[in-house]
Amino acid sequence: MSLRPPRAILFDLDGTLADTAPDLAAAVNLMRSARGLAPTPYEQLRPVASAGARGLIGAAFGIGPDHPEFNVMRTEFLDNYAAxxxxxxxxFDGIREMLQGLDQAGLQWGIVTNKAARFTDALVPLIGLAGAGCVISGDTTPHAKPHPQPLLEAASRIGLPSEACWYVGDDLRDIQAGRAAGMPTIGAGWGYCGNVEPASWEADALAGHPLQLLELLRAG
Known part of the structure; x- marks a missing residue:
């Protein structure tokens, strides 16, 4: 479909810009190793990487946030990951070239993630994303996605109305947050997607590869 041209594009981090699943999976499998358990196959962990501790501990140990040991295990997981x-x-392949294309087109870009700032601030410069116009973490505002506040904060920080931004993400909550913030949304089909068909999210558009975003810009 045709989208109104943006003045900035905002991105989710895990599963959209960066393939963080290998290190997240290693953190939860270190927990299993400490308990004398075999590692959970990576193929089972990768699809839930965007769900963070909840998704990975759930996949590796079969427990959720209501379990009495969850909070202690969550702290252990996060400490493993931070280390x-x-x-x-x-x-992801094509991300660097896509971001260069945005820079050449004079478009701002930023990051809006549910990852806590403790991790975002450490990771972003290590993987070549220091050029982001803004970085909003899961604890930057009182609410995390799918609430629109993180996206509205990002738009405010780069000095644009929310409707002048696109939001790109690989999870339903990304699309929900973008829609609630009044932003056109793009489903990142190259990401983790939680074993769900991205078309079911009803985003304004889907992209199967990062460079397709540049095609969407030209089409708009």
């Missing part, structure tokens, strides 16, 4: 945050994490 090895960028061992195998890389930008």
């Amino acid at each position: 090895a945050i960028a061992i195998h994490t890389r930008l």
